[in-house]
Amino acid sequence: MLKLERVGMRFAGSVDAVVDLDLEVRAGEFMFLLGPSGSGKTTTLRMIAGFERATSGRIELNGRSIAEVPPHRRDVGMVFQRYALFPHFTVVENVAFGLKMRGMPEKERPRRVEEVLALVRLTGLEARFPDQLSGGQQQRVALARALAYRPALLLLDEPLANLDRRLRDEMRIELKRIQQQMGTTMLFVTHDQEEALTLGDRIAVMHQGRLEQLGTPLELYRKPATRFVASFIGDMNFLLAECMHASACGTKSTARLAIGGPDQEIAGRHPAGRRVVVCVRPERVVLRPTSGGGARTGVVKYAGFSGDSIRYAVALPTGAELLVREPALESKAGFSVGDAVALEWVDPVLNAFPE
Amino acid sequence: MTDSLLTRFGRAVMATGRQPAFLLAVPSLVLFTVFFLAPLGWMLRLSTYESGGAGQSKFYEPGTFTLARFVEIAGDPFFLKLGLVTLQVGLIITAVTMAAALPFAIYVHRAHGIRKRLLLFAVVLPKLTNLLVLMYGVLLLLGDSGYINQILLALGVVKQPLPLFANLAALVYGEVLIVLPYPILMLVAAMESVDPSLEEAARSLGANPFRAYYEAVLKLIVPAIVTSTLVTLIWGLGAFIAPTVLGSPDYYTIAIQVYSETLENFNWPLGAALATVYVAFVALLVAVALMVQGRVARKWAHTA
Numbered sequence: 001m002l003k004l005e006r007v008g009m010r011f012a013g014s015v016d017a018v019v020d021l022d023l024e025v026r027a028g029e030f031m032f033l034l035g036p037s038g039s040g041k042t043t044t045l046r047m048i049a050g051f052e053r054a055t056s057g058r059i060e061l062n063g064r065s066i067a068e069v070p071p072h073r074r075d076v077g078m079v080f081q082r083y084a085l086f087p088h089f090t091v092v093e094n095v096a097f098g099l100k101m102r103g104m105p106e107k108e109r110p111r112r113v114e115e116v117l118a119l120v121r122l123t124g125l126e127a128r129f130p131d132q133l134s135g136g137q138q139q140r141v142a143l144a145r146a147l148a149y150r151p152a153l154l155l156l157d158e159p160l161a162n163l164d165r166r167l168r169d170e171m172r173i174e175l176k177r178i179q180q181q182m183g184t185t186m187l188f189v190t191h192d193q194e195e196a197l198t199l200g201d202r203i204a205v206m207h208q209g210r211l212e213q214l215g216t217p218l219e220l221y222r223k224p225a226t227r228f229v230a231s232f233i234g235d236m237n238f239l240l241a242e243c244m245h246a247s248a249c250g251t252k253s254t255a256r257l258a259i260g261g262p263d264q265e266i267a268g269r270h271p272a273g274r275r276v277v278v279c280v281r282p283e284r285v286v287l288r289p290t291s292g293g294g295a296r297t298g299v300v301k302y303a304g305f306s307g308d309s310i311r312y313a314v315a316l317p318t319g320a321e322l323l324v325r326e327p328a329l330e331s332k333a334g335f336s337v338g339d340a341v342a343l344e345w346v347d348p349v350l351n352a353f354p355e
Numbered sequence: 356m357t358d359s360l361l362t363r364f365g366r367a368v369m370a371t372g373r374q375p376a377f378l379l380a381v382p383s384l385v386l387f388t389v390f391f392l393a394p395l396g397w398m399l400r401l402s403t404y405e406s407g408g409a410g411q412s413k414f415y416e417p418g419t420f421t422l423a424r425f426v427e428i429a430g431d432p433f434f435l436k437l438g439l440v441t442l443q444v445g446l447i448i449t450a451v452t453m454a455a456a457l458p459f460a461i462y463v464h465r466a467h468g469i470r471k472r473l474l475l476f477a478v479v480l481p482k483l484t485n486l487l488v489l490m491y492g493v494l495l496l497l498g499d500s501g502y503i504n505q506i507l508l509a510l511g512v513v514k515q516p517l518p519l520f521a522n523l524a525a526l527v528y529g530e531v532l533i534v535l536p537y538p539i540l541m542l543v544a545a546m547e548s549v550d551p552s553l554e555e556a557a558r559s560l561g562a563n564p565f566r567a568y569y570e571a572v573l574k575l576i577v578p579a580i581v582t583s584t585l586v587t588l589i590w591g592l593g594a595f596i597a598p599t600v601l602g603s604p605d606y607y608t609i610a611i612q613v614y615s616e617t618l619e620n621f622n623w624p625l626g627a628a629l630a631t632v633y634v635a636f637v638a639l640l641v642a643v644a645l646m647v648q649g650r651v652a653r654k655w656a657h658t659a
Contacts, residue, residue: 049559051555051558070558070563070564071555071558071559072558072562072563073561074559076559077560080555081552084552084555084556086553086570088575088652088653097557097562101557102560149560149561
């Protein structure tokens with residue numbers, strides 16, 4: 001549906017904002033562009049909307065290059081970070097604006113406006129002006145306005161960033177519902193990995209203008225392709241290790257962890273002698289009581305109860321710190337600060353990246 | 356006790372029980388009262404004295420009270436014509452100024468970086484010159500032996516110098532030069548305060564660039580357009596230097612007449628009465644404009 005081929009953006013006298021970006025969004029998909037600020041995700045969105053012109057590459061919408069198509073003729077809707085509602089228009093006038101500009105006959109507009117306002121649950125607020133609405137309501141108007149003329153693709157630029165946490169959670173669920181109900185293809189830009197993980201069908205992780213990885217939330221979480229993705233998506237521990245040898249089949253290697261213990265199998269083919277970082281998720285670590293000393297042990301430095309789980313920080317002999325999250329079970333006594341613990345992990349094979 | 360002066364001052368202020376913020380307005384209020392309200396009151400009183408005897412040996416007759424000057428102004432067709440000419444000159448100046456200011460303000464608003472700063476500097480540049488110098492500069496350009504006529508004569512295009520000044524066009528040109536920076540600065544300031552993403556939103560919703568600018572920028576600055584037009588009109592109605600230097604007696608304004616009644620004819624009561632009528636008219640104009648401003652803005656936003 002939307003296809004980006006080797007798209008690049010270079011602002012005069014500055015570093016490349018986007019480099020050789022390949023991306024394909026499928027019809028009906030809820031796709032996320034995730035990255036820290038300055039990763040090029042907003043620039044990418046603005047190129048798709050037509051507000052910035054790509055300096056290289058090709059952008060296709062429904063099989064047609066849109067490089068020469070001005071924003072108002074692209075079949076693309078956009079929800080802005082600060083909503084960008086017209087302050088001099090009422091809710092109805094805001095929502096009907098796109099219909100009017102796209103030449104829908106005046107008689108047909110009210111029905112469509114009513115429909116889309118019902119979809120975002122704003123019925124009853126038609127005559128209000130934006131400054132008479134709460135942040136969440138303004139967000140809904142912005143969404144309704146962009147959806148009213150049924151664009152092929154809806155772009156969302158951090159639309160929830162200005163809402164408080166409770167409202168944000170509510171709007172996330174609403175967005176997912178609306179997306180499923182309308183079947184609109186959506187491309188959502190965010191720096192909030194939790195948002196992308198909970199809502200996205202697929203996520204494109206961007207870093208310094210480049211695409212780091214494209215995959216489902218599960219793929220990104222379980223099989224991060226780069227060290228950046230591993231550290232950006234969820235919490236991650238990186239353990240220093242040295243690679244011993246690659247296995248015969250070529251998809252696994254063996255490494256010796258700096259904290260000792262038996263040889264550890266790691267994913268990927270790494271040359272012997274290379275220093276690598278081995279990835280362990282906090283919730284994949286199991287702590288066992290120990291008398292202290294020996295390989296793969298540490299001392300609890302911090303223990304924090306957070307309802308359904310307990311978070312620990314374990315000081316390792318190497319000086320590093322390991323984050324651990326264990327379910328808070330009634331059957332199991334927790335550890336206290338100062339306890340010596342032995343470390344194990346659930347997964348036999350761990351991800352690893354060159355140091 | 357070694358309280359600083361400021362501390363003691365602060366305590367004294369708090370003791371009055373007033374909002375200290377009120378103090379911020381004091382310098383302005385003092386200036387306004389001493390240099391505007393008091394002279395205004397004096398002008399009102401002055402307009403009700405008898406004129407000072409035959410040959411105007413005195414500026415006015417102290418101790419008298421009469422509304423005769425107002426009756427004189429109301430009854431004499433000369434003053435009616437004076438008022439109409441002033442109104443005509445003011446309206447033409449306003450129309451020309453705003454017709455130039457709005458497009459230029461849009462141009463400045465659309466510009467970026469160093470170009471925008473240069474444009475804004477160019478706008479205020481004439482304000483760095485004394486008004487009278489500015490007017491004589493125009494005269495240097497338009498006069499019988501001015502640059503334009505010299506070039507035309509040298510080229511043989513004309514045999515006699517063209518009458519480029521001492522007419523309505525020259526007067527309007529001169530006054531527009533004086534007034535133009537004000538509406539431009541007001542309009543640009545208003546445009547800059549509009550969230551730029553509104554225009555992008557309008558574009559993404561299907562508006563072409565012109566429509567988007569109109570709907571998402573211009574409609575929002577209607578109050579500023581009204582206000583800047585009003586400011587321009589007040590300048591235009593009060594035009595004095597440009598009509599004096601560049602105009603002809605056919606286009607002498609009330610301001611010029613007030614000047615000549617007080618400083619040439621020494622008939623202070625008549626000059627004051629004329630000024631009073633003028634001030635009352637302008638005040639009425641401002642009041643009406645401010646009252647309809649909001650309604651105009653709202654109506655404009657929702658139609659077209």
